Amino acid sequence: MSENDPIDALDLKQDRRQWLKTSATALGATLIPMPGVSTQTLQTESKPAASTAEAKSAGRFFTPLQHATVDELSETIIPADSHSGGAKAAKVADYIEQVVGQSIDESQKALWREGLRLIDVMSQHDHGETFVNLTPERRIAVLTVLSDHDHMAELPEVRFFKELKHLTITGYYTSKIGIHDELEYKGNRVLQEYVGCDDPGPATK
Amino acid sequence: MAEPEVNLAKTYDGVIVGSGAAGGMAAHVLTSKGLQVLLLEAGKKLPIEQELRSMEWPYDNPQRGFLPPNSRSLSFNEYTIRNPPYGPGFEKSKKLYSYIGNSEYVKNIVVEERENPFTGTNYAWVRARCLGGKTNIWGRLALRLSDYDFKAKDRDGYGENWPISYSDIEPYYDQVDLYLGITGVKENLPYLPDSIFQRPTKLNCAEVTLKQGLQKMGRVLTQYRAGVTSDGLKHNKYRSRCYGRGACERKGGCDIHAAFDSPTGLIYPAMDTGNLTLRTNSTVREITVDTNTGKASGVLFTDSQTMKDYHVRAKVVIVAASTLESARLLLLSKSRLYPNGIGNSSGHVGHNFCEHVMGPGVAGRVKNLVGKPPTLDDGRPGGFYLTRFRNLAEKHPKFIRGYGFEGGSGSTMFPRGTDVHGFGASFKDEVRQNQGAYIGMGAFGEVLSRYENYVDLDPVVKDKWGVPALRFHYRFGDNEHRMAEDMKETAQEMFEAAGFEIMHVNNRVLTEGWSIHELGTARMGNDPKTSVLNQFAQSHDVKNLFVVDGSAFVNASCQNPTWTIMSLCWRSCDYLAEELKKGNL
Numbered sequence: 198m199s200e201n202d203p204i205d206a207l208d209l210k211q212d213r214r215q216w217l218k219t220s221a222t223a224l225g226a227t228l229i230p231m232p233g234v235s236t237q238t239l240q241t242e243s244k245p246a247a248s249t250a251e252a253k254s255a256g257r258f259f260t261p262l263q264h265a266t267v268d269e270l271s272e273t274i275i276p277a278d279s280h281s282g283g284a285k286a287a288k289v290a291d292y293i294e295q296v297v298g299q300s301i302d303e304s305q306k307a308l309w310r311e312g313l314r315l316i317d318v319m320s321q322h323d324h325g326e327t328f329v330n331l332t333p334e335r336r337i338a339v340l341t342v343l344s345d346h347d348h349m350a351e352l353p354e355v356r357f358f359k360e361l362k363h364l365t366i367t368g369y370y371t372s373k374i375g376i377h378d379e380l381e382y383k384g385n386r387v388l389q390e391y392v393g394c395d396d397p398g399p400a401t402k
Numbered sequence: 403m404a405e406p407e408v409n410l411a412k413t414y415d416g417v418i419v420g421s422g423a424a425g426g427m428a429a430h431v432l433t434s435k436g437l438q439v440l441l442l443e444a445g446k447k448l449p450i451e452q453e454l455r456s457m458e459w460p461y462d463n464p465q466r467g468f469l470p471p472n473s474r475s476l477s478f479n480e481y482t483i484r485n486p487p488y489g490p491g492f493e494k495s496k497k498l499y500s501y502i503g504n505s506e507y508v509k510n511i512v513v514e515e516r517e518n519p520f521t522g523t524n525y526a527w528v529r530a531r532c533l534g535g536k537t538n539i540w541g542r543l544a545l546r547l548s549d550y551d552f553k554a555k556d557r558d559g560y561g562e563n564w565p566i567s568y569s570d571i572e573p574y575y576d577q578v579d580l581y582l583g584i585t586g587v588k589e590n591l592p593y594l595p596d597s598i599f600q601r602p603t604k605l606n607c608a609e610v611t612l613k614q615g616l617q618k619m620g621r622v623l624t625q626y627r628a629g630v631t632s633d634g635l636k637h638n639k640y641r642s643r644c645y646g647r648g649a650c651e652r653k654g655g656c657d658i659h660a661a662f663d664s665p666t667g668l669i670y671p672a673m674d675t676g677n678l679t680l681r682t683n684s685t686v687r688e689i690t691v692d693t694n695t696g697k698a699s700g701v702l703f704t705d706s707q708t709m710k711d712y713h714v715r716a717k718v719v720i721v722a723a724s725t726l727e728s729a730r731l732l733l734l735s736k737s738r739l740y741p742n743g744i745g746n747s748s749g750h751v752g753h754n755f756c757e758h759v760m761g762p763g764v765a766g767r768v769k770n771l772v773g774k775p776p777t778l779d780d781g782r783p784g785g786f787y788l789t790r791f792r793n794l795a796e797k798h799p800k801f802i803r804g805y806g807f808e809g810g811s812g813s814t815m816f817p818r819g820t821d822v823h824g825f826g827a828s829f830k831d832e833v834r835q836n837q838g839a840y841i842g843m844g845a846f847g848e849v850l851s852r853y854e855n856y857v858d859l860d861p862v863v864k865d866k867w868g869v870p871a872l873r874f875h876y877r878f879g880d881n882e883h884r885m886a887e888d889m890k891e892t893a894q895e896m897f898e899a900a901g902f903e904i905m906h907v908n909n910r911v912l913t914e915g916w917s918i919h920e921l922g923t924a925r926m927g928n929d930p931k932t933s934v935l936n937q938f939a940q941s942h943d944v945k946n947l948f949v950v951d952g953s954a955f956v957n958a959s960c961q962n963p964t965w966t967i968m969s970l971c972w973r974s975c976d977y978l979a980e981e982l983k984k985g986n987l
Binding site: 296299301367373381392 | 471494647782829830
């Protein structure tokens, strides 16, 4: 899987598409159960790896490495910029770990385990490194493949990307950084008078 | 926790079943006239301020304001593809709530669905069994009906007229306005009469733009007419005036009670008269009958916690359990004298069930607000109401009756517009630049009252308390679907007229029940053969039985019903008290 050849940036997308197409058939059968497979089957089939057991004993869902990967994944979805901190600063990975760890939906847990594994498989395949070891540009490249195929919900890696994006958005925009620093939300305080718009002039054409 | 003992040995002047908008109003009116009243509520009294926590930041809540992981609320798809009471696939969730129960702040207010099953056609039946019922979380839009509604049959020949005119109820609307407080702006519309408004909140800039666009089309956008006191109420020590804190958009109620709710607006003041006895955790299962007189003698109820049964006597029984629960209770009250259920000689109890159809709407972006500095847009009880324009002067060729839109715009605590494609720096920037530029609205339209839309009792299924469940036979009809088509088209047309960039058009009709405006299962009328109640919500068959909630409606109109429910109830209770004094009940 490791492929260290330098890849032309322009060909990257085309190559990913191809990769995605083949992975759908090559990897699909052994990964996340396809729709129609019951969660009971899933529970018995997806044996927790030793590393998962370690994480559990520490009262956590993710292993330290998985947590670090989620940290970088969420930061790639919502990065720090000159305006405000990003998902990492907002501790979105902790939020995701709480939601997934407490979930009573085993298929959601399985999606995260397998999704994180797939991200590293993709990263290795395309760039020869696991996701956390990639440069920010290459991380973006990995997620761009998934984002560009977000209509292909039958693929587990695509489903994982959607779930990752959804929980990152939820976690970030409900955090202090998201509400106060990023959006500069003005509400939830006592007002003398709602300002509104008396004179429509400035705001309309 | 055991209920405080209340005196069940005495005969009360009135026993009221249910403590929502109608039950609270009945308690207020009757106790203010010196009657001794017992109010029974099936649910418990919640420590409501602790539930609502209106100013809690998401990051200060362990679940960020969402439901805990072992609970879930039903989605549109789940209502549509599965029949209640929601069997396989849901067993892992410890608590299952209706679609509205999707937040930390509402979960204890709405019922657990499986404890309260129902059968038949799909229906999003939202119930709040607790003191105050759904008024704890209502949407607060407080509108009047007019003779366009009360005399709708005269205009289009469909259905029945109400046995009252606007002039009969107008003084009661005024009293409700003054007693509970309402904000809004006078518009002098014949089809949507003005209230006696307190200070209105302002529209924001996007809304003003839409209003101006509509004026060219002869359509009216007005400030959300909210059942909220903006100036305060000197006669009520339980409620604060609205001081525009944010988060009013968040699902859940108002913990300073600026927004009307039945406990602080009606029940606590009624208790202060010394004439009201309240018993919560009291599930009424039957209205009992005096076989000698044929009159109602009281009610039989089960303590919801201890499961013990009690009987209490009253001179008058006032049913205010909500449209569907009230019909259920009448149907449950079968006896030798009333084999089809009490008050049901017409066979109309449970029938003519109507409500509002919703779903179609539009979301848009106001281009010149993109990238503007953040503003505060949600420190007010609501955005705007776009009033009915169909079938007023001109007849629409495809459907009868009308619809209006509720909408709002601007910044919210959780940003709109996160559902766009992509990720990364550009995504983050786009969300920030667009956050104040969104505007959206959704329609509420009249569902015609039809005899063949009805509820009855399920012969097999019972709820947690052993009470037979309600069975639905209810579907939107052609008129509703044709109206929904029109809603979608006019919504787009109006946003285009205002110059908004249309982001999303919603043409999906939501599951029956979604509006939470169930009405009409015991309609009033002059003819006892085709109606259940007279114009004072008094049973045609049983003189000392009144049904004072939304079940009395003859049609649904397209206006939100709470203010009309309370105004009608006030009028009925005035009459009730007079009749009782005269010895006529």
